[in-house]
Amino acid sequence: MSKVFLLIGLSVAMVSLWNVWNLYSSYSSKRTQEEKEKDKVKGKKRSKSILTFEFIKEIGKGHYGKALLVRDKIFNKKFVLKEIPLEIYENHDLLKNEHIIHSILDNKFIVKYYGTIVFGNYIYLILEYAPQGDVLEYILNNGSLDEVAAAKIILQVLCGVDYMHQRNIVHRDLKPDNLLLFDKGLVKICDFGHCGVLTNDKEKLKGVGVGTPVYRSPELVLGLPHNEKTDIWSIGVLTYMFLTNESPFEDDDEFNITNRILKADYTLLDDGVSVEAKHFIYSCMQVNPMNRPSTQDLLNHPWILNCVYKKKKKKKKKKIYIIKNEH
Template sequence: MFQTLKNDFQICEEIGRGRFGTVYRCFSPATGESYACKSIDKNLLIDSTDRECLDKEPKILQLLSGNPNILHLYKVYEDDDFLHMVTDFCPNSDLYERVSSGSLSESAAAAILIQLVSAISYCHHMGVAHRDIKPDNVLFDSENRLKLADFGSAEWFAGCEGRMMSGVVGTPYYVAPEVLMGKEYNEKVDVWSVGVILYIMLSGVPPFYGETPTETFQAVLRGNLRFPTRNFRSVSSEAKDLLRKMICKDVSRRFSAEQVLSKLNFSDFHIPLF
């Protein structure tokens, strides 16, 4: 492992593993704090797209580091074979683990949602679309503060007014229909994904699903949003109205992240603010 990294940090236990590398907890004797170190093996990168994502992620994280709900990048170490990114350490269970055991109360879901939308609104203000928002990428630090992570699929859309993006990027259940249709799209794909997460937090089930990824994609493309009584009996009409505005197949009518944030700040249902 990169010697300069070892000089600055004590590398501790493995805490995660992905396609291209491993995440470790590391400890800084200088600060007395734990961090996460994402070590990516460049030899595992398959094509130019993978290499472009690798090059882009630390730059995007550095740009977005001013937001408290986005994973903070502290240091980058790189040699010919590896890229190491030292970030916030998030020891608490991620959102995937939290929703796997069932739905959340409306107030608990709202407390998570307002932090997540704050992060997305900031990304969009800075000209960045995340493009792969899912519960696995929503982490929580030692103070239970939400941290949006994994910007490997993120894309710039700033610098050119009305610039659209392309490419099928995302994860079944959470990807927006315009992405699956192969159309050009804008940053509102993130709002769709967050809407799906809100639906799952409130009901315990995804709004669109199938037995296979193909069946799931077909359900997403149909976009028939329903609120089964057995899952939504205790969910307020205000929350369901917000879901309709976020999981809206018509992009022109879908809320922006800023509109969602405004709705949350001035809504009728109780939201603990951070």
Template sequence: MMIGKKFGNRYEIIEKLGSGGMSIVYKGLDTLLNRWVTIKVLREQFASDEDFVRRFHREAQSVASLSHINIVSIYDVGFELDLHYLVMEYVEGRNLKEYIREQGKLTPEEAVPIAIQILHALEHAHEHHVVHRDIKPHNILLTMDGRVKVTDFGIARVANEATMTYSGTMVGSVQYISPEQAKGLSVGPKSDLYSAGVVLYEMLTGHLPFEGESPIAVALQHIQEEPPSPSALVEDIPMELSHVILKAMEKNPDLRYASADAMAFDLEKIYTGKSHEINMIKEKQNLSEDTVEIPAVRSGNGSPEGKKIPEEEKTPPPKKKKLKPQATWGIIGAAVLIFLLLGWGAYALLTGFFNVGEARMPDMRGKSLIEAKAELKEAGLEHTLTYSFHDTIKKDHVISQTIEPNQMVKKTNVVGLVISNGPKTTRVPNVVGKTQREAVVELNNRNLQGDFSEAFDDRVPAGTVISQQPEAGVDVPEKTMVTVVVSKGKELKYLPMPDLLNKYLDEAEKILKDLGLSIGKAEERESNEYFPSQIMSQEIKAGDMVLEGDKVNVQVSSGPGPMAQMARVTYDIPPDGETHRLRIIVSDLKGERTEYDRVHQPGDFIDQQVPFFGKGKIDVYVDDELGISENVP
């Protein structure tokens, strides 16, 4: 059982997230930096292979050098408890495959920004000579705020080499591999671009370009067949977007995009409404791969080396024609005319350029995007758009512009607008029932602030969160203050100690329990004054203030207790012609009890012996009115 184990004296295993062919994945807590992490623990079959472990560590250290907002960071790699592990950034969210299954297919407006972020991650990796080799929706995570995080960079190479060692087969998702991967050839950055094209294809159509009954059948399609055009499958997909996908999926790597940035640049043109700027002409290879006949090299006499050609088959060389003077002057005149025309065209072009009309740059800051576009259109100015989160500027409103307002600018100038995505949001986690320390970590991981207070609660253990506001699952701007109430446990009160003397032990325990107190140590001692089990003394005096939950030590009699004594009680019933009820109540070491209770005739005389124990009091009541009260003995 891995839960609770700690690697490197800092990475504590919290829960299992899943497993793959190479490793088991856990959610962990970095106790040093107080943040969640993902911990991948290698399976035993790989951990025992020294060559594999060496490659694994080397590749992990190489990938750890990558630092990009769209790449899951690798924090640490190590060996402990006979296990090799990898510590990575923890991403709260789901993978792209799950999202595609949930949505069926994505709109171009949603899919293109995701693809652009994937390509930005690939460009950064390729610049650092790291090729992913296993780009697929399963390795693309979507955070709660919509950001893309590509994971498992570089690990595919190690996994592939290891699987070749154990089984002689290649690992990977065959639906997304490039033709060169399917052929078993070496791969480079353009292989990642092919896989990125397949991922974008699946996002937009909801289907894979190639499917078959076996991995081999799918691999052969990647090598031999052209994928159906996405635009033919889904009407809403622009032709320019289909062109980008199909160019990325060219069989020949040389015909694909030169880099991830180049592909992202075309997608950004589509996203910003500049599809017309994309070159839709399909490039062709310089040389054909088909078999062709090449003429033999001929010798000086026009025949192939070592062979003669019959005279009748020889073709006389063409005669050279001399230009007549009139033709020469005609050519010169035509050249002069062309030169004059070109000069006039250049003059007109330059004049048009330098005489471009001017317009006053409008102030679009704080305005809606619709308003800004209308003002720019009216002024005859072009624009580009970039998007950014902002804490105060509303969504789809202008944050800033690259050209200051009120300046006179040529209409050829292009102003860049930064548009607000609104405050960057995050989902409030559920911290109710967690410890205060766990709540702090959860809120920090979501970039939220916590306002902690304490309150007494009889039902929730001390140190545990009772309530939170806002509630869990609500999307709020980052840095929002979450009010968290932590239990102080049951509220303790001060109360006066009750008088336990003469009470029997079980009676005393009940009295204390009702007050939130209890008997501590009960020491037994012989006594002729107290009956067995009666309280002889108490450590805390009656009336002293004690804290709720305290224990009180007592001394308890083990007997034999006092002997009974007799008291004589006499009383004359009034001769008033009416009957009267007479009661004798004794209060002594045994407690309070009624020793006599009868109705008498008028004028009766009562003479009664009443037993008592130790010191006490005898009260005589006539018709519920106290007649006599005396202490005994």
């Protein structure tokens, strides 16, 4: 029986990686000759050699490798090198998945990928450096955010996720420590190891143990087939945490947390939070994925429009949101 499950798991992993490779191949074939020529010019300007970089310090350590802060000695610019032993890289589909997907993403709200270096027994991914750290660190140091600050971050997350969803890529691990802070309040999404690729609108992804527990949607918790709507749930959890500095499913017992996620039984927000913000969170955290809005819907939600764009509206009767969970 264990061999059967092992074979099933391997086949699912191979299908997932095959989808990622197909996406990469499709992207590469669609690029114009002009774009390829520009890349050649960029390559001449920035030599992809480990000797080009000066080591500053180690800034992170994970299961598979280290994050090193370095300086390009030619351009005097800081980068992050993600150092992974080749032996580990070659035997982990998650790492290959992250590498391939990140290499084809190019958006203002996604951390930039600059290339790869193989040196000795290591592979190095060259990534954009975020001087302000991540959103989790900021909240731990400064506490909860006001609605305008929270909405400005969520807007940028939505823009980045919308870009990914338009390309049939599902992030599946949106959380504060995967949102990096840059100058002038710019926020970018990072860490694409848990991403899944949909080959069409009707396809569902598979995967058990994907993502971080407290941010997982009910379908991820249960290991059920899922699509881009799982990211929408995570955006609801993020919004709640930004406004309260607490998890919506706060509990000492992990079993209780799981049950509360499955029922969308989150702690109600107090009166200090606007009705629009409560409705934004409520709409994202629907147990049934089909009842959750799209990224485009959320980009046009009154809470985002009022907080970020501060659009003046003509006086009219106040809209009343009826909050009842649709399972």
